[in-house]
Amino acid sequence: MKASEIRQHSSEEIKDLLKEQEALLANLKYNHALSPIENPARITAIRKTVARFKTLLHEKEHGLGLNAKPRTRAEKRKQIELGVKRQPLKVRIAAANRVAAKAAQKAADVKQAEHKAAAADRRASAPKAEKPASAKKPAAKAVAAKTPAKKNSTK
Numbered sequence: 001m002k003a004s005e006i007r008q009h010s011s012e013e014i015k016d017l018l019k020e021q022e023a024l025l026a027n028l029k030y031n032h033a034l035s036p037i038e039n040p041a042r043i044t045a046i047r048k049t050v051a052r053f054k055t056l057l058h059e060k061e062h063g064l065g066l067n068a069k070p071r072t073r074a075e076k077r078k079q080i081e082l083g084v085k086r087q088p089l090k091v092r093i094a095a096a097n098r099v100a101a102k103a104a105q106k107a108a109d110v111k112q113a114e115h116k117a118a119a120a121d122r123r124a125s126a127p128k129a130e131k132p133a134s135a136k137k138p139a140a141k142a143v144a145a146k147t148p149a150k151k152n153s154t155k
Helices: 003-007 011-034 041-062 073-082 089-125
Strands: none
Touching (some): 011 041
């Protein structure tokens, strides 16, 4: 049975069908143990059908699955947290980029703080020595260069 066909049944009908399939599976396994059955792949198919019934029954009982749409944002968040639904790809990428940017900014802030602290330590631990008098530069004086005035000579 396909999942779409199973979803059309109620929870009670699915439970009844599940019991029938489990009984059929147990019977096939018993017969196969006694003598090989004609089509052993049928055991695998029925086992998968039983699993499908159990999965869809769980979805119906817990309000999950394709038909369950969240009515509130809280329900949607809960479905995303439980892994039932995934956020759209754009939202997931944007969230990952925000986290990465925040981590990079925090690392840069820490590095800058460490750099400032190291510089302050170097300044505090360095002895302050005055420069000798010979090393000091004299104040620059403005010297106006006098140039002789040009005479107009006509010859």
